Amino acid sequence: MIQKDASLNVLGTDLQPCSRDPLTGYFRDGHCNTCAEDQGSHTVCAVMTAEFLAYSKYVGNDLSTPRPEFGFAGLKPGDQWCLCAARFLQAHDEGCAPFVRLDATHQRALDIVRLDILDQYALRTS
Numbered sequence: 001m002i003q004k005d006a007s008l009n010v011l012g013t014d015l016q017p018c019s020r021d022p023l024t025g026y027f028r029d030g031h032c033n034t035c036a037e038d039q040g041s042h043t044v045c046a047v048m049t050a051e052f053l054a055y056s057k058y059v060g061n062d063l064s065t066p067r068p069e070f071g072f073a074g075l076k077p078g079d080q081w082c083l084c085a086a087r088f089l090q091a092h093d094e095g096c097a098p099f100v101r102l103d104a105t106h107q108r109a110l111d112i113v114r115l116d117i118l119d120q121y122a123l124r125t126s
Helices: 050-058 085-094 107-111 115-120
Strands: 042-047 080-084
Touching: 042 085, 042 107, 050 085, 080 085, 085 107, 085 115
Parallel strands: none
Antiparallel strands: 042 080
16 A cells, blocks of 8 residues: 655645646645655646746656546646656756745655745745
8 A cells, every 4th residue: 555655745734735627646636745656756736837838848748738548638827736846846947947836845845856946936925
C-alpha cells in the first residue's frame, strides 16, 4: 500500500486543495500530496500562464494539448495543477515560472525549491 507523506504545506499548515477541475495531484485527489513513489515530486500548486504552458511544451511536457485517451482535457491559463518541483525550478531558472499557491504547495517541494523562490511567485490575495 502506498503511504502518503504528511499533508502539510510549505507554510507548515494543513495542505489546501489545488484543483478538482481539472483534477490534479499524484493521487488525483485534488491535492499536491506526495509519497516515496512520486519520483517527480508533484508538489507545487501552480497557476498556469500562457508563457509557462508554452515553455513546458517546448521542453517536452505538453500540458496544453488534450489527451482524451487519458481523460486529460489539456490545461489553459488560470488552471491550477500540481507541478513537479524540479520543473518549477527549471522554469524559474529560465524566467518563466508560473504563479504558485503556497497554501496548496506540499512541504516536500522544499526538498527541491527554496521557500524564498516559491514566495516570489506566490499569488497574493487582498
